[in-house]
Amino acid sequence: MNHLVLKHIYKKYSNGADAPYAVKDLSLEIPEGSFVGILGPSGCGKSTTLRMVAGLEEITAGDLEIAGKKCNHVPSKDRGVGLAFEEYALYPPLTVYDNIAFCLRAKKVPKAEVDQRVRAIAATMKVEELLKEKVGGLSGGQKQRVNIARALVRNPKILLLDEPLSHLDQKMRQILRREIKKLHNEIKCTTILVTHDQMEALSLADYIAVMDQGVLKQFGTPKEIYNEP
Numbered sequence: 001m002n003h004l005v006l007k008h009i010y011k012k013y014s015n016g017a018d019a020p021y022a023v024k025d026l027s028l029e030i031p032e033g034s035f036v037g038i039l040g041p042s043g044c045g046k047s048t049t050l051r052m053v054a055g056l057e058e059i060t061a062g063d064l065e066i067a068g069k070k071c072n073h074v075p076s077k078d079r080g081v082g083l084a085f086e087e088y089a090l091y092p093p094l095t096v097y098d099n100i101a102f103c104l105r106a107k108k109v110p111k112a113e114v115d116q117r118v119r120a121i122a123a124t125m126k127v128e129e130l131l132k133e134k135v136g137g138l139s140g141g142q143k144q145r146v147n148i149a150r151a152l153v154r155n156p157k158i159l160l161l162d163e164p165l166s167h168l169d170q171k172m173r174q175i176l177r178r179e180i181k182k183l184h185n186e187i188k189c190t191t192i193l194v195t196h197d198q199m200e201a202l203s204l205a206d207y208i209a210v211m212d213q214g215v216l217k218q219f220g221t222p223k224e225i226y227n228e229p
């Protein structure tokens with residue numbers, strides 16, 4: 001079953017008649033539990049696409065369906081998405097525990113359940129030793145693990161990752177890439193990852209969407225895309 005369907009999606013940021021579209025006529029069908037990499041050069045519309053799926057950006061035209069329901073105007077918090085985006089920066093003065101627990105507490109989840117969920121996801125993301133540390137003192141890789149843990153603690157149906165490895169060194173990138181792969185194999189949460197790194201998309205994704213200047217150029221398995229004659 002397709003979990004996420006984009007139908008002829010367009011995005012224009014300004015209302016000006018001559019403003020270019022950031023995304024043009026984008027259609028995608030994403031099966032439940034799959035891992036999709038959106039790949040393309042800077043400025044091609046990757047983040048815009050992800051933000052429309054997340055409900056952080058209005059869709060100018062077209063339809064977005066999640067689990068068979070049109071949700072163009074469904075608020076982000078009701079879409080069942082977990083976001084690891086740069087704009088959802090962690091709070092440096094707070095501990096790792098408090099950062100992960102933040103949205104559960106905001107929703108008045110009972111304390112014992114918050115504790116259980118924070119510890120479980122911290123173990124999955126291998127940050128359980130860091131729970132008492134202040135986020136401000138962590139390395140880049142540790143911060144990204146916490147960031148993903150914070151997105152996952154909401155038990156999202158869809159996990160959205162915007163360049164989660166981009167500020168890391170080569171070694172850390174490789175390690176975290178393996179972790180993300182392992183995580184996806186374990187929880188099988190429909191995942192979309194935006195990257196400009198071909199290697200990253202290739203090693204992680206079941207399907208790759210290649211974008212250029214707001215347009216979807218290719219969609220297929222890594223094999224279909226890279227073994228083309």
Ligand code: ADP
Binds near residue numbers: 013022044045
């Ligand atoms: P990518 O993620 O592939 O780098 P973006 O989705 O960020 O691309 O950007 C696609 C296009 O939309 C670019 O031309 C960019 O300048 C423009 N854009 C992105 N965000 C905004 C915004 N908030 N307001 C106006 N234009 C934007």
Ligand code: ADP
Binds near residue numbers: 081088102
């Ligand atoms: P609520 O869950 O009540 O909406 P939050 O402050 O926890 O309140 O979330 C604000 C919005 O940010 C929600 O719309 C949610 O979809 C989105 N969101 C998703 N993942 C995260 C995240 N990791 N950090 C912050 N906000 C997120």
